[in-house]
Amino acid sequence: MANYKIHDNPVRDEWLAKIGELRTLKKGAEFLTDFRARHTTPLRENYDLELDWGWIECKIEEKVALLKHAELNDDQFLNNCVGGANAQDVADVAVAKMDACTDKYEAENLHINFRRDYKPPIMPTNVFMDADRLLGTKLMELRNIDYYAMPLEELRKERGVKIITIQ
C-alpha cells in the first residue's frame, strides 16, 4: 500500500538523493543495471517500487546519460556499451542466440534480459534499437504460432501462475 502522492512523494525523493550521489559512469551503470534487475520487467525481484519504478528508472537513465557524455569520446559514444564492449558485437551475440532459439519462453527471457542489461544509455541507441527489433520480431513469431492451441488450464500451468481464484 503506497498511501502517498503520485507525483511528489518521499520514495522518489529518496531515490533522487541516491542518484545524486552517482559520480562516475561505472558506478552509474552498475546502479542502473542493478535497479532494473530488482525493480523492472515481469521477472523483477520484487514489486516494492511498483508505483514509482518507471519514474525512478528514467531519472537514473538521465544521470547515466550525462555521465556518459562527460566520460566518453564521440567514437565510444556511438560504438561502445558503457562497460567498454563493442556494442555491435554484443548485439550480434544476442541476435544469434535468438536466431537459434525455438522455445517461446526462452525467447521471452532473452528479449527481456537484453532490455534489462542493455537498454540505453547502457548500449548506444543506434545499435540497441535494431537489435531490439530483431529480437522482438523473432519473439513474436514464436509466440503467435498456434496461439489458441493450448487449453487455458494448461497455459496457466505452463506460465507458472498460482491460481488465487477462478469463477
Add this chain to the structure above:
Amino acid sequence: MAISAATKAATDALAVNRAPTSVNAQEVHRWLQSFTWDFDKNRTKYPTKYKMANDTKEQFKLIAKEYARMESVKDERQFGSLQDVLTRVDAGNKVHPKWNETMKIISNFLEVGEYNAIAATGMLWDSATSPEQKNGYLAQTLDEIRHTNQCGYVNYYFTKHGQDAAGHNDARRTRTIGPLWKGMKRVFSDGFISGDAVECSINLQLVGEACFTNPLIVAVTEWAAANGDEITPTVFLSIETDELRHMANGYQTVVSIANDEAASKYLNTDLNNAFWTQQKYFTPVLGMAFEYGSHFKVEPWVKTWNRWVYEDWGGIWIGRLGKYGVESPASLRDAKKDAYWAHHDLFLLAYALWPTGFFRLTLPTKEEMDWFEENYPGWYDHYGVIYEEWRARGCEDPNSGFIPLMWFIENNHPIYIDRVSQVPFCPSLCKGASTLRVHEYNGKKNTFSDDWGERMWLSEPERYECQNMFEQYAGRELSEVIAELHGVRSDGKTLIAQPHTDKDGKMWTLDDIKALNCVFSDPVDAL
C-alpha cells in the same frame, strides 16, 4: 518583327511535340510512384512477423497538392460553420446538459486516439515497402494530425461557447483520475503503436477504424443532433470523410501480406486479439456514453452494435477479406453477448465512482428508465431498483453524506480492474459475461474478467504491466487524490465531477468528499 533562329527552332519543335498545358493529378501520382527505392538493404525500424509486398497498390492515389486542396475546403466549411452560424445561434447553450458532459469524454478521448494514430501511420509508412502503400499511409498521417486538432477544437468550442466549461477546458490533466482513462489508453494508444507493426494496423485500421468508427464517429453525430448538439456533427462528420481512406489502408495492409506465408500463421490470431482488445473497451464505453449520457434516445446500443459491428464488419467487411485468408474473429460471438449488458454494468460502476471523473453524470430519469426497460427487458429489476435506492438515499445531494461507492462496500460487491483491458468490473453484480479470475505471478496478483484477455496476458505478460487505480490509490483518502490530480473547479474546492447536471442542484466540494472518509483499498489484497 523578325524572330531569331533559336526561337524559330524552338517554336517549330513545340509544334511537333506539344508541351502539356495541364497535368492530371493521377498522372502525377503515377509519375511519383516511379521514384522507388532499392529495398534489398532497406529495413524498417519496427518489428513485424510479416513481409509487406513491394508492389501493393493504394486506392485513393492522392498527391499532396490535391489532398491539401480537398482538406482546406473541408476545414473552411467546418470552421466557418462553427465560428459564424453556430456561434450566432448560440449552439453551445442549446446542447442538452447531459450531452454536454458526454462530449467532455468523447472528444477528449478521441483526441488521444487520433494523436496515437499519427504515430501508428508513421510507423506503417516506415514498415511498408511499396511506394503506393507508403503514399496511402502518409495521407492518413496528415489526416490524423487534422483530426487531433479537430477533437481538441470541439472541447475548446464547448469551453468558449457552451455551458459548464469545467472538464472541457482541462481534460488533459484531469482525465487520468478515474477508471475510464487507462482502458482508453489500452485501445487508443498501446493497441495502435506497440508490438508488431502489422498488428498495429489491424488494431487501428482493420478494427478501430473499419469496425468502430461507424458506431463511434457516425452514431455519435446522431445522438448529438438528437440532444441539441450541432457542433459535434459539424466536426465529426468532417472527420468521418477521411475515415474511408483509413479503412482502405487497412484493407491494403492485408492485401500487402496476403502472399506472405506468415500471414496464414499469424493473421487471424492478430485479428482476434485486436478485435477483443478494441471491443472490450468500446462496446461498454460507447454504449454507456450514448444511452446514459443523453436525454433523447436514438436507438438501443445493442441494435447499433449488431448492425455495424456484427453484420457490417464481422460479416461483410471481413467477408470481403476472406479471399486473403481472413476469418471473422472467434471472439465475435462473445463480444455480441457483451453488447447487451456490458454498458449497463459499466455505468453502475462509473456512477459509483463519479467523484473521480472530469465530467458530470446523472441517474436515469423515470422516463429514461422506462426506455431502458422497454429496450432491455429485465433492466429495471437489476439496475433500476439500485438507482432508485441511491436516489432515495440522496446520492445527488452533498448533504446526504452518501456516494454510491459506499453502497458497493456495504453490500459486499468488490470492484476489480481487468489487467489486460483495464476495464472495471464487479463480478458479484454484473449481468454481462464477466467472471473473476485472479492469478499470482512472480509475487504479483493479476485480475482478469474473460478467457480472451486472460490468454493474452498469459502469452505476453510484459505488455500489460499498467497499475490500476486501486493499486495506485490504495490507502489514500478520496478527496486527497482528487485534489492532487486537479479534479476541482477554478474556486479550488468545488469538484469538476458531479452526480447530477441540475443547474439548481447543490455542487459537491472537496470538504463534502472528505467528510465521507472514503479510503481506497485494493480488493485483491483480501483474496
